[in-house]
Amino acid sequence: MKIALISDVHGNLEALEKVLRDIEKEGAEKIHFLGDAVGYGCDPDECVQLIKSHCEIKLMGNHDYAAMGLESIESFNQLAQTSIGWTQEKISKKTMSTLADLELDADFLDFHLVHASPSDPIAWQYLLNVSQAGPEFDHFNGSICFVGHSHLPTIFTQDNEGAVMKSIKDSWECAPDRKYIINIGSVGQPRDNDPRACYLIADIDARRMTYRRVEYDIKRTQEKMKKAKMPDFLIERLAAGL
Numbered sequence: 192m193k194i195a196l197i198s199d200v201h202g203n204l205e206a207l208e209k210v211l212r213d214i215e216k217e218g219a220e221k222i223h224f225l226g227d228a229v230g231y232g233c234d235p236d237e238c239v240q241l242i243k244s245h246c247e248i249k250l251m252g253n254h255d256y257a258a259m260g261l262e263s264i265e266s267f268n269q270l271a272q273t274s275i276g277w278t279q280e281k282i283s284k285k286t287m288s289t290l291a292d293l294e295l296d297a298d299f300l301d302f303h304l305v306h307a308s309p310s311d312p313i314a315w316q317y318l319l320n321v322s323q324a325g326p327e328f329d330h331f332n333g334s335i336c337f338v339g340h341s342h343l344p345t346i347f348t349q350d351n352e353g354a355v356m357k358s359i360k361d362s363w364e365c366a367p368d369r370k371y372i373i374n375i376g377s378v379g380q381p382r383d384n385d386p387r388a389c390y391l392i393a394d395i396d397a398r399r400m401t402y403r404r405v406e407y408d409i410k411r412t413q414e415k416m417k418k419a420k421m422p423d424f425l426i427e428r429l430a431a432g433l
């Protein structure tokens with residue numbers, strides 16, 4: 192059985208539509224969403240509705256949480272603050288109530304899902320290196336924790352003696368005697384210098400994970416953002432994958 196995991200769509204409708212098409216082509220039976228439906232992009236309502244209709248598990252990200260007014264936006268950088276303010280003005284009541292139904296974390300089969308870190312889902316901690324990820328292995332049951340948040344595809348592996356290492360591969364088989372924290376990358380705003388939308392296919396029976404990279408019409412997204420008078424850097428970063 193193949194499962195698709197998507198995260199950090201950030202209101203980028205063109206990227207999300209292309210990824211949903213790719214998932215269909217890949218034959219995944221279910222899609223789970225790891226948070227940040229809104230923020231940065233121009234089409235939060237459309238993205239939230241597509242996520243609602245296509246995804247089984249739907250998690251809350253820090254941008255969704257902030258757009259709902261559940262957190263002060265002072266901890267966000269200036270660009271994120273601007274985009275959250277824009278999103279709050281733009282989203283419909285229907286979108287707001289869909290966001291309110293998002294969960295903070297979830298389990299399915301042998302896997303744990305959370306937007307940022309399993310130890311405290313609303314601390315919104317980034318897991319960028321071994322010292323940040325290491326202690327998090329004690330905070331989930333099962334063999335694999337899937338996360339989003341940093342927009343950087345990353346694999347943390349813990350061996351049976353507790354040692355943790357960081358790696359990145361396009362496709363690999365998860366060993367049955369290891370634990371993993373896997374960042375699935377971002378659909379709507381990749382930051383690993385590859386501008387193509389990123390998501391992960393998990394082939395459950397084979398324990399094989401594969402990152403998918405999907406081209407989409409970045410120029411069209413950028414033009415919409417220009418019209419909406421979004422900050423230049425948010426527009427430019429999409430083409431560079433920053």
Ligand code: ZN
Pocket residue numbers: 199201227252254340341342
């Ligand atoms: Zn994000």
